[in-house]
Amino acid sequence: MPPARPLLLDLAPEEWDLGPGPDFRRKQLADWLYQKRAASLAEMTNLPAKLREDMASRYDFAALKLVRVQGSEDTTRKLLWELRTGDYIESVLIPASLDLFGERSDRFTLCLSTQVGCAYGCRFCASGLEGFKRNLTAGEIVAQIIETERTTGVRINNLVFMGMGEPLANYANLLRALRFINEPWGVGIGARHITISTSGLAPQIRELAQQPLQIRLALSLHGATDAVRAQIMPVNRKYPLAELLDACAEYQDKKRKMMTLEYILIERVNDMPEQAVLLARHARRLNAKVNLIPYNTVEGLEWKRPSDQVIDDFAAILKNAGVTATVRREKGHDIDAACGQLRLKQLQADAQQSSVELRA
Numbered sequence: 001m002p003p004a005r006p007l008l009l010d011l012a013p014e015e016w017d018l019g020p021g022p023d024f025r026r027k028q029l030a031d032w033l034y035q036k037r038a039a040s041l042a043e044m045t046n047l048p049a050k051l052r053e054d055m056a057s058r059y060d061f062a063a064l065k066l067v068r069v070q071g072s073e074d075t076t077r078k079l080l081w082e083l084r085t086g087d088y089i090e091s092v093l094i095p096a097s098l099d100l101f102g103e104r105s106d107r108f109t110l111c112l113s114t115q116v117g118c119a120y121g122c123r124f125c126a127s128g129l130e131g132f133k134r135n136l137t138a139g140e141i142v143a144q145i146i147e148t149e150r151t152t153g154v155r156i157n158n159l160v161f162m163g164m165g166e167p168l169a170n171y172a173n174l175l176r177a178l179r180f181i182n183e184p185w186g187v188g189i190g191a192r193h194i195t196i197s198t199s200g201l202a203p204q205i206r207e208l209a210q211q212p213l214q215i216r217l218a219l220s221l222h223g224a225t226d227a228v229r230a231q232i233m234p235v236n237r238k239y240p241l242a243e244l245l246d247a248c249a250e251y252q253d254k255k256r257k258m259m260t261l262e263y264i265l266i267e268r269v270n271d272m273p274e275q276a277v278l279l280a281r282h283a284r285r286l287n288a289k290v291n292l293i294p295y296n297t298v299e300g301l302e303w304k305r306p307s308d309q310v311i312d313d314f315a316a317i318l319k320n321a322g323v324t325a326t327v328r329r330e331k332g333h334d335i336d337a338a339c340g341q342l343r344l345k346q347l348q349a350d351a352q353q354s355s356v357e358l359r360a
């Protein structure tokens, strides 16, 4: 059942129906929603009671309900949300590492979901396992930031679109969310602190290149030849490497920013030295740095991460070729940090629950 009332966060302030009244009410309401992260209309004490009543009858205020938090304050925390439609999504809160003096850093990155499930079906990923359900709306994307700050009390400085879903397949809502995040009345995180990760939708990469926003781009490459990439990423059949890398070159040319090539290392699938040599070539062409991610085991999937020796050798080939490469030892390895895994567990638990109910 689709929700009966529109979600307030899906609309820009100029689209809100506030009835008759002075225009500065829009500014006040935006301030409560985005700056003060108000939890309810009742908190908005400088708005007339009548207006608050009208708003409550016209709009839904809460986009997300917190179901579960996994992880601890010092490490990565994963938040599982229930949407108004009963679907589940997750966001991951990642603290910057401790600074030189051992003080706790106040810099936090939030990893956002953009879809319920994913249609791209990469063979190694938990998000695609249950198929695609629906796109998130702009408000549901932005609400992840506001609700995470409210529930955890931290201030988020950095955003990465690396959660569940393919952000560029939800292009219109993504752009709208980016506007709400960027605007002075909105969340107030600058484009330079935002990274979009894509499995390689070449036409949308070109479209994003035309946007004035200085967003960072991360490409999930995971294979340096069509043969290797197509084996684990079906999207490669639609947009083969030559076309994809050309689109990235255009992005790089327009933005003059350093891109990131993400490369999951999976044992005996893409961890061969020849792949490293070709990966280095792609990275140099795009002036990109490489982020090596040892594969995070997903229950039910057969892939394994390579040995530390193989990972180090792979990284050394890149470095010797003059490419900046980092190995991301997953901070959240122990809490199912790879996207989609917490939701998968919840879906499995729900399924078990309903089969128990059926039997009872």
Ligand code: SAH
Binding pocket: 124, 125, 126, 161, 162, 163, 164, 165, 166, 167, 197, 198, 199, 219, 220, 262, 264, 293, 294, 295, 296, 297, 298, 338, 339
């Ligand atoms: N759909 C987009 C963004 C979400 S996935 C994309 O594919 O880029 C974010 C990143 O997590 C991608 O690089 C993806 O390949 C990676 N990832 C997915 N499953 C993983 C796993 N089991 N271990 C490590 N990384 C994984």
Ligand code: SF4
Binding pocket: 118, 119, 120, 121, 122, 125, 126, 127, 128, 163, 164, 165, 166, 199, 220, 339
């Ligand atoms: Fe979708 Fe990205 Fe997972 Fe591929 S890696 S299935 S594109 S979320």
